[in-house]
Amino acid sequence: MFSNPDADPIAGRDDAWQRLDRPLRRLLPRSLMGRSMLIVLIPLLVTQAIALGLFYGTYLNVVSRRLSDGVTGEISLVMAMIEHEPLASRRSVVLQDASSRTQLGFTFHPGETLSRQGTNHVLGPVDDDFARSIQQSLGRAYDVDWSESPQTVRASIQLSDGVMVVMVPIKRLNIGPIWLFVVWAVSSSILLFLIAGLFMRNQVRAIRRLGHAAELFGMGRDQGAIRPQGAREVRQAAVAFNRMQARVNRFVAQRTAVLAGVSHDLRTPLTRLRLTVAMIPTTGLIRAENLAPDLADMVADIEDMERLIGSYLSFARGEGAEEPVPIDLRGMLDDVAVATVRAGGRVLGVEGREGVEAIVRPDALRRVLTNLAENARRHGGAMRFSLREGERSIEITIEDDGPGLPADRRAAISELRETAPGTDGKGGLGLTIVRDIIHAHGGSIRLMESPLGGLRVLLELPK
Structure with a gap:
């Protein structure tokens, strides 16, 4: 058998190490506490074995x-x-x-x-x-x-x-008797292992607190600054997290204030445009039947812009000030369904058991459901709400019988990629705001084809 002179020996060693590393990973404990105790246990056993030998x-x-x-x-x-x-x-x-x-x-x-x-x-x-x-x-x-x-x-x-x-x-x-030395070696090893376990548990507890605080902050549940505990490196990580948390909160507050100010200022020219369009004469040299369709389109565009600005203002008002609280999701779905029917939509049903609760921002989540229901009403007509509780998450589904969305635009919205410019509605700014609110809760959004023929929006919220 001839060897390949161009073969890379380093790459071969890396492949062999990877083949050996996979089964080792399955045998080793996955938690930091388990791996730390294993790091303590193995040298202890080797030392005792050498001493006995x-x-x-x-x-x-x-x-x-x-x-x-x-x-x-x-x-x-x-x-x-x-x-x-x-x-x-x-x-x-x-x-x-x-x-x-x-x-x-x-x-x-x-x-x-x-x-x-x-x-x-x-x-x-x-x-x-x-x-x-x-x-x-x-x-x-x-x-x-x-x-x-x-x-x-x-x-x-x-x-x-x-x-x-x-x-x-x-x-x-x-x-x-040999057993005296064996008992002494085993008992001392167990005692040292327990002492090491107590010290490691305190260090791991500080890391777990830091991870829990980061998870809550990612879901929008700001618990305030955490107290640095543990080793010096863990304390430094806690201090860095507190600084990052303060910077993010300050950035969100500034962005919210700017967004609210810009959206509020845009309402003034839109109001003047609406008054100007309303005062355009439809008699005289210009025949009413020729001008009426154009005026109707202008009024519709102004209404769309006002609705977009209203969404921005609502999003800006609720992003920084509202605190998460436990909410009955089935009751909220029923309220949104009743409001949708009152606005002229057709709700086929609301599925899911009562009493399912989640810690959310009520106004922000209600805005999400209302936005999705309004999209379904304007582009489809018939819709269906469903609620399902899993082991670690809660799923809310809104389906309609409208035209739906192309696959590339569904993927762009779900994967946090930039979407093509467009108006609010299916795949526009409304779904983008919905996505941001759901991600701020620590959840996710998926857009799929609906069995009704339109769009199916799956919202997943953590428990």
Whole structure:
């Protein structure tokens, strides 16, 4: 197989890392608290594992071998003494003296031979070290029985004329119970992990408060400045958020004031135009039947402009001053439907259960629903309202049987892109204001084709 000389090794390593990174992301916790605790837990476990490995892998092995070699050396010395003492009475004296001085129990059985050899392996590395030390230091047949009693070990060694039995206390061979160190390591790890968890919870709580305040501010529920808490970086983020919040509120207030002033000033020339059109004579040199259609079109244009300015003024008045409060959405839909019928529209029905509440700006949301209903009345005639409550959001749908909107203009309004210049109505400034109000509530708007044949507007509000 030939390799490609033009292949990029760095790109290959990046691809391999991405393939490894995807399953790791699915295994790792998603919350900051979980990942922070994992960062604390992994080094803690690695440190304890290294400590256990070093302690039991090196230190305990060395101590165990030295203890075994010490006991074996004493046994070897006693063996040499009794082998050089032919008299049985003198051997007994030597064994008694050795037992009192070494804390080992020595007995000699003349003429006996070992029925078995080796060790029965009860304590693992400790008995292996003892058996190995006997084999290497004494060079005799032996039998080590660890099940003789809980406190002693029976070591039988074959001599030339009998068997010498040595009762060795286990404390002379075993450094101590292993579980004490394991319990200490585990308990200290758990204690350190809990302490780290308490500290991390305080830091994460400050970040959560900052995120919650940002979410409420994005939905138009201004809770005021938040108190900086937590680490220095989190405090700096909270201070920066408070400054940003003040700047945004100041910008919105200035924009609202300018918009209200411009819209109010535009009403004066429009009023003069309406009076001028009303005072144009329709008799004399100009025949009334030729001028009447033009005057009607001019009056209609002036009314459209006045309606646009009224929408601007309403939007400007309600954007900065109104506070969000809990509102019964079904009751508001019923009120808008009644007002639409009174204005000459045809409402096919209002669907949805009663008692569905959301925290909204009442006048702004009512303006949204009235604007959409007015659009449906002017361009279609028949409309239908529906309300549906989900787990995290509430959906309000307004459908009509009008001409609808092209797909590109629906996408432009839904995706916050600039729309083509046009008058208020389907896809014009009215829907743009509706979109801005819904986004200010932290919701979204989607424009689709309606089963009735016209436009379907789906408003999604957070609970």
